[in-house]
Amino acid sequence: xxSVAQPEDQVNVAEGNPLTVKCTYSVSGNPYLFWYxxxxxxxxxxxxxxxxGDNLVxxxxxxxxxxxxxxxxxxxxxxSALVSDSALYFCASREIGFQKLVFGTGxxxxxxx
Amino acid sequence: xxxxxxxxxxxxxEKSQAVAFWCDPIxxxxxxxWYRQILGQGPELLVQFQDESVVDDSQLPKDRFSAxxxxxxxxxxxIQPAELGDSAMYLCASSSGGDSYNEQFFGPGTRLTVL
Numbered sequence: 001x002x003s004v005a006q007p008e009d010q011v012n013v014a015e016g017n018p019l020t021v022k023c024t025y026s027v028s029g030n031p032y033l034f035w036y037x038x039x040x041x042x043x044x045x046x047x048x049x050x051x052x053g054d055n056l057v058x059x060x061x062x063x064x065x066x067x068x069x070x071x072x073x074x075x076x077x078x079x080s081a082l083v084s085d086s087a088l089y090f091c092a093s094r095e096i097g098f099q100k101l102v103f104g105t106g107x108x109x110x111x112x113x
Numbered sequence: 114x115x116x117x118x119x120x121x122x123x124x125x126x127e128k129s130q131a132v133a134f135w136c137d138p139i140x141x142x143x144x145x146x147w148y149r150q151i152l153g154q155g156p157e158l159l160v161q162f163q164d165e166s167v168v169d170d171s172q173l174p175k176d177r178f179s180a181x182x183x184x185x186x187x188x189x190x191x192i193q194p195a196e197l198g199d200s201a202m203y204l205c206a207s208s209s210g211g212d213s214y215n216e217q218f219f220g221p222g223t224r225l226t227v228l
Contacts, residue, residue, distance in 0.1 A: 041221075042221055043219035043221045044156070046217070106154070
């Protein structure tokens with residue numbers, strides 16, 4: 001069965017510093033991978049996805065993610081964090097040909113001024 | 114910008130009562146999903162529709178939960194009777210097609226509290 005792990009419950013970073021939110025996946029074949037962000041009492045907003053091709057994927061609000069097949073990872077990154085980036089971030093995977101989207105448990109990002 | 118609409122945003126009910134949630138997906142989106150998100154966890158799929166047909170309801174507690182999408186557009190999720198453990202955020206999402214690479218667009222959710 002496919003699964004997604006987000007090893008950090010919370011990531012703290014100072015405004016202006018680079019940030020990384022970690023995600024590893026386990027699927028039987030090649031995965032489609034997604035990052036979503038959730039603000040308090042809101043639904044999830046799509047940030048970016050990896051389907052195929054370039055391992056570095058660029059998404060909304062200056063975020064990017066790097067797909068690493070050998071390490072089965074899909075870490076979310078941003079060169080310079082903003083206080084407004086503080087939110088809950090979810091990584092999700094989908095096996096090719098299957099509909100079910102499996103989410104990780106989420107990582108809370110806290111950016112301090 | 115088109116959005117997924119959900120109502121109500123908040124619902125408080127007593128256990129053993131019936132509750133219903135409504136979702137209107139983005140216009141033209143054939144695939145609709147209902148998720149349950151327990152505090153501190155990621156969303157878990159309850160049911161998936163392709164047009165008016167159920168594609169996956171393997172995680173739906175069918176003894177108390179039901180979902181329908183009669184005309185293949187909006188959808189209703191019902192719980193009867195509600196239990197304390199049903200307290201959670203219920204999220205609706207839609208996507209433009211059944212291909213697994215399509216991203217899903219989420220509504221604001223309904224936060225259910227069962228007393």
